[in-house]
Amino acid sequence: MVSPWGVDHLPNPSPVPVPGVSGPYLLYVGQARPHKGLTELLTALSVRRGTEVLVLAGRDFTPGGAAARSATEALGSDGVVALGEVSDAALARLYRGAAALVHLAAHEGFGFPPLEALAHGCPVLAADIPVLQETLGSQASFADHNDPGHIATQLEQLIATDTSASRWRSMLISDVGDVLHLALPARPALPGPVRRHHPRRHPAAPAAPELYRPQLRRAVRTRRTRQRLPRARGT
Numbered sequence: 001m002v003s004p005w006g007v008d009h010l011p012n013p014s015p016v017p018v019p020g021v022s023g024p025y026l027l028y029v030g031q032a033r034p035h036k037g038l039t040e041l042l043t044a045l046s047v048r049r050g051t052e053v054l055v056l057a058g059r060d061f062t063p064g065g066a067a068a069r070s071a072t073e074a075l076g077s078d079g080v081v082a083l084g085e086v087s088d089a090a091l092a093r094l095y096r097g098a099a100a101l102v103h104l105a106a107h108e109g110f111g112f113p114p115l116e117a118l119a120h121g122c123p124v125l126a127a128d129i130p131v132l133q134e135t136l137g138s139q140a141s142f143a144d145h146n147d148p149g150h151i152a153t154q155l156e157q158l159i160a161t162d163t164s165a166s167r168w169r170s171m172l173i174s175d176v177g178d179v180l181h182l183a184l185p186a187r188p189a190l191p192g193p194v195r196r197h198h199p200r201r202h203p204a205a206p207a208a209p210e211l212y213r214p215q216l217r218r219a220v221r222t223r224r225t226r227q228r229l230p231r232a233r234g235t
Helices: 038-048 066-075 088-097 112-119 130-139 148-161 165-172 176-183 209-227
Strands: 025-029 053-057 080-084 100-103 124-127 141-143
Touching: 025 038, 025 088, 025 112, 038 053, 038 066, 038 148, 053 066, 053 088, 066 080, 088 112, 100 112, 100 148, 112 124, 112 130, 124 130, 124 148, 141 148
Parallel strands: 025 053, 025 100, 053 080, 100 124, 124 141
Antiparallel strands: none
């Protein structure tokens, strides 16, 4: 089975600017749950006091909501832009224009926003945890998610040393699928020829999954019926 990268689902960036977003900005995409590291990020930004505003994208950051108010209290009304949930095209544009995406989750199942950001040429500062180290490798910068001082230092270094090579690449290549071949390592080649299934023992399934789901359910029920143990005598 061949699995796609999984980050080529975003369309080309919207040609229309995202309302309320202008000038240099840092981007946070996700939820406002405690393990996402938003509190540490706000503390780091209050210490750093850079020129970039913090743009918050996600359903938890509806303007006027609790998460948006907390961020505004920490950085001031001029330091935060809460967008709430945005379209895929708007998200792609946010990735392309951000000075950096900050993703400081204490634990993560996979972490799609950093990969989406890299695919659109956006620098990434991520939490120094094994899963993100594995998925992002040398393409991202890392910081101790429990240390706001280290976050501020790494963020300053990332922005100061960015040579805009990723920006140049994303401007030359508009298709996200092509960008992925540059941003991510090449897929390993399959070892040797692919073994073909015997047509009688393994008939080919229809191309569309929804076409064979009813047959699959019937096959499962039939197998369970055949494997059912006989009832004990006298019952």
